[in-house]
Amino acid sequence: MSDRLGLRERKKRRTKQALIEAAIRLFDEKGYDNTTVAEIAAAAEVSPATFFNYFSAKDEVVFADDVLYDGLLQEAFAGRSADEQPEDLLLRTIHQLSTADAWSFPFDHELTRIRARLIATVPALRAGALLRNASLQQRLAHALREAYPEELDALHAAALTGALIGAIDAAMHSDLDREPTTDVVRQAAEIALRGRR
Numbered sequence: 794m795s796d797r798l799g800l801r802e803r804k805k806r807r808t809k810q811a812l813i814e815a816a817i818r819l820f821d822e823k824g825y826d827n828t829t830v831a832e833i834a835a836a837a838e839v840s841p842a843t844f845f846n847y848f849s850a851k852d853e854v855v856f857a858d859d860v861l862y863d864g865l866l867q868e869a870f871a872g873r874s875a876d877e878q879p880e881d882l883l884l885r886t887i888h889q890l891s892t893a894d895a896w897s898f899p900f901d902h903e904l905t906r907i908r909a910r911l912i913a914t915v916p917a918l919r920a921g922a923l924l925r926n927a928s929l930q931q932r933l934a935h936a937l938r939e940a941y942p943e944e945l946d947a948l949h950a951a952a953l954t955g956a957l958i959g960a961i962d963a964a965m966h967s968d969l970d971r972e973p974t975t976d977v978v979r980q981a982a983e984i985a986l987r988g989r990r
Contacts, residue, residue: 809847809857811837813897814904816854821907825851825915855908855918859925861895863932870936879941879950880986883933883957887982891975900974909974913966922962930958953986960985 815836819828830851834844848854869886877885891900898904912922930951938950945953964981965974972980 813857817904858896891978909965930954956985
C-alpha cells in the first residue's frame with residue numbers, strides 16, 4: 794500500500810511540476826493575459842480539469858512554491874545557535890532558502906529568471922507578489938521576534954525583515970541576466986543587513 798501511495802505522490806508532484814513549467818514558458822512566449830488554462834493544460838499533457846485539481850487560477854501557478862516558505866523558515870530558525878546574531882540568522886536563512894531542494898526549480902534555473910521577469914512586468918502578478926511578500930515579511934518578523942525576545946522589539950524585527958524582503962524583491966527584478974540568482978539574493982541580503990556587498 795505504501796508503494797502505491799508513494800507512486801501516486803510522485804505522479805502528483807510530476808504533474809504539478811509539468812503544469813508550473815508549461816505555464817511559465819507559455820506566459821513568457823505568449824504573454825500572461827494571452828495564455829489560457831486550457832493551453833497550459835495541453836502543454837502539460839493533462840486536462841483543464843486536472844489543472845484545477847492543483848490550482849484554482851492561472852496566477853497561482855507562478856506562486857506555487859509559496860506554501861514551502863513556512864516549513865523552510867522553521868527549519869532554518871530551528872538551527873539557530875545561541876550566539877547567532879539576528880542579522881546572521883537572517884543571512885543564513887536566506888542562504889538556506891536560496892539553495893533548498895524543495896522548490897519547483899533551483900534559484901539559478903532559467904525559469905526562475907522568467908518568473909521574476911513576469912512578476913516585475915505583469916501588473917496582476919506584481920500585485921500578487923507584493924501581497925505575498927508583505928505576508929512573508931510579517932511572518933518572518935514574528936519568528937525573528939520570538940527567536941530574540943530580549944534583544945528585538947516589534948519595530949526592530951519589522952525593520953530588519955522589511956529591509957531584507959524589500960532588497961531581495963528589488964534585486965530579483967534587476968540583475969538576474971548578469972549573475973546567478975543565488976548570488977543576487979545573497980548580495981541583496983548582505984547589503985540590506987550589513988550595508989555592503
